[in-house]
Amino acid sequence: xxxxxxxxxxxxxxxxxxxxxxxxxxxxxxxxxxxxxxxxxxxxxxxxxxxxxxxxxxxxxxxxxxxxxxxxxxxxxxxxxxxxxxxxxxxxxxxxxxxxxxxxxxxxxxxxxxxxxxxxxxxxxxxxxxxxxxxxxxxxxxxxxxxxxxxxxxxxxxxxxxxxxxxxxxxxxxxxxxxxxxxxxxxxxxxxxxxxxxxxxxxxxxxxxxxxxxxxxxxxxxxxxxxxxxxxxxxxxxxxxxxxxxxxxxxxxxxxxxxxxxxxxxxxxxxxxxxxxxxxxxxxxxxxx
Amino acid sequence: xxxxxxxxxxxxxxxxxxxxxxxxxxxxxxxxxxxxxxxxxxxxxxxxxxxxxxxxxxxxxxxxxxxxxxxxxxxxxxxxxxxxxxxxxxxxxxxxxxxxxxxxxxxxxxxxxxxxxxxxxxxxxxxxxxxxxxxxxxxxxxxxxxxxxxxxxxxxxxxxxxxxxxxxxxxxxxxxxxxxxxxxxxxxxxxxxxxxxxxxxxxxxxxxxxxxxxxxxxxxxxxxxxxxxxxxxxxxxxxxxxxxxxxxxxxxxxxxxxxxxxxxxxxxxxxxxxxxxxxxxxxxxxxxxxxxxxxxxxxxxxxxxxxxxxx
Numbered sequence: 001x002x003x004x005x006x007x008x009x010x011x012x013x014x015x016x017x018x019x020x021x022x023x024x025x026x027x028x029x030x031x032x033x034x035x036x037x038x039x040x041x042x043x044x045x046x047x048x049x050x051x052x053x054x055x056x057x058x059x060x061x062x063x064x065x066x067x068x069x070x071x072x073x074x075x076x077x078x079x080x081x082x083x084x085x086x087x088x089x090x091x092x093x094x095x096x097x098x099x100x101x102x103x104x105x106x107x108x109x110x111x112x113x114x115x116x117x118x119x120x121x122x123x124x125x126x127x128x129x130x131x132x133x134x135x136x137x138x139x140x141x142x143x144x145x146x147x148x149x150x151x152x153x154x155x156x157x158x159x160x161x162x163x164x165x166x167x168x169x170x171x172x173x174x175x176x177x178x179x180x181x182x183x184x185x186x187x188x189x190x191x192x193x194x195x196x197x198x199x200x201x202x203x204x205x206x207x208x209x210x211x212x213x214x215x216x217x218x219x220x221x222x223x224x225x226x227x228x229x230x231x232x233x234x235x236x237x238x239x240x241x242x243x244x245x246x247x248x249x250x251x252x253x254x255x256x257x258x259x260x261x262x263x264x265x266x267x268x269x270x271x272x273x274x275x276x277x278x279x280x281x282x283x284x285x286x287x288x289x
Numbered sequence: 290x291x292x293x294x295x296x297x298x299x300x301x302x303x304x305x306x307x308x309x310x311x312x313x314x315x316x317x318x319x320x321x322x323x324x325x326x327x328x329x330x331x332x333x334x335x336x337x338x339x340x341x342x343x344x345x346x347x348x349x350x351x352x353x354x355x356x357x358x359x360x361x362x363x364x365x366x367x368x369x370x371x372x373x374x375x376x377x378x379x380x381x382x383x384x385x386x387x388x389x390x391x392x393x394x395x396x397x398x399x400x401x402x403x404x405x406x407x408x409x410x411x412x413x414x415x416x417x418x419x420x421x422x423x424x425x426x427x428x429x430x431x432x433x434x435x436x437x438x439x440x441x442x443x444x445x446x447x448x449x450x451x452x453x454x455x456x457x458x459x460x461x462x463x464x465x466x467x468x469x470x471x472x473x474x475x476x477x478x479x480x481x482x483x484x485x486x487x488x489x490x491x492x493x494x495x496x497x498x499x500x501x502x503x504x505x506x507x508x509x510x511x512x513x514x515x516x517x518x519x520x521x522x523x524x525x526x527x528x529x530x531x532x533x534x535x536x537x538x539x540x541x542x543x544x545x546x547x548x549x550x551x552x553x554x555x556x557x558x559x560x561x562x563x564x565x566x567x568x569x570x571x572x573x574x575x576x577x578x579x580x581x582x583x584x585x586x587x588x589x590x591x592x593x594x595x596x597x598x599x600x
Contacts, residue, residue, distance in 0.1 A: 032398065036416055042431060109323040115321070132535060132579075135342045135582065138342060138579065140338055162331070221424060242425055243545075246429045257433070260427065263423045283482055283486045286524070287486060
């Protein structure tokens, strides 16, 4: 599918460009470029200010006159940032793996097994998409209080262990897997779990990577639930930590920008290396989901 | 010893039973085995809390004493609460400005970017990058941008070019659009790449045929591109509307001194819910607010689907 798009695109651009007057195209390109620069301005100035001394933050120059890593040293020496970073990384990774496993398993079962109640289960799961998270937050909090999940990793993670969105996405992809493949594996004597794990799963890797990217990103940036379920600073995730750090250092904007940069730099680095996969994954999840 | 023998016997019995099943029956057993844990999860973590939210909204529970049933009292209180109506207006303000502005911008960008070959990847990356940032962190960058002289970036730039200073987050009229700008900025990249994917899915032959027939550019846009883009547009309208109606991270972080301020000018429904539940611990009242949020989301999505599908 991707190859088709790639092949179709250049021809299409040629066809359209014929009627486009040169100056018009130049203006359009320039406007687009300026717009793009405006889009990254907050990110660029955040990074730039994080490299400035407190006395220079009023300086509008994009490249700091005397760049310094002093802010990073101060912020990281605090120690809490690394902890928050680790918390976010662990939680986002576990939730991501859990979603890839369970959403995929349920999506596969609903797509490839024929049994009474299948449609009902599918509709029941799908119906949870209509319920906004905010409505469940208070009952979840109540539950966490009863079971002692407040201020634990499990407390932060449990609402997202599986999602209807991921299940629906995976189901749609498993439906495109030919039954013959599964039947052949069945004749070879593989049990149903092995057929799913070893035969079906590898056939839907684009969907799995899309789901993984979406889930990871969603949990990496999640704010309201970790804010509610954590009390001690050691358990904060990075976004919640940054918010509390920023409240503490409100006038010290260079420190606030350093904190914000620390949350942003890892995703930017990952994006630089995996740009193509991330954009494709987001599009796939967005369109099929 | 005897226990082990019994267990062996049990396994053997189960095995015999398993072998007696038909292929189809085995299939069904596998299916329910795969679904067992997920069904438990959905019942305990999704359905039960949903039912509980509806129930709690009809009680007077505030974490101190046991909940007792009070009927629609919380909803009557909500209707009589002037802050709720202010919040309701704000929430729709985010929706009514946010959705059209961000979709129009995203479409224009995607439509033009589709035709660009020179540095295409770089420009797309510039627009997409903000989508990967953390809203809670970037809200603080925006907050810094909006500060008065000499700190705030935007006011610095305004002063540089000789334009009057703006109060932004300190004004009751400018605060909401200022917060909204940060939210639109964060979501724009997603909408652009989705629009571009939608544009690319339109077969080239349609354009070629239109070209041969001498159809104008404007007519191609309204007669071919937009109608064929309808599924994409429906998805983005519904998806981004839900996002704007549930706005929280940006507002919370940009107004920590006076959450939802100044004078509740930026407070959306989710922030009101958060405060009612976790600052005032008025849990029952807060769940009534979440039920209202649910109804708002449901009604808005249904209306949008209705209108857009019919067209």
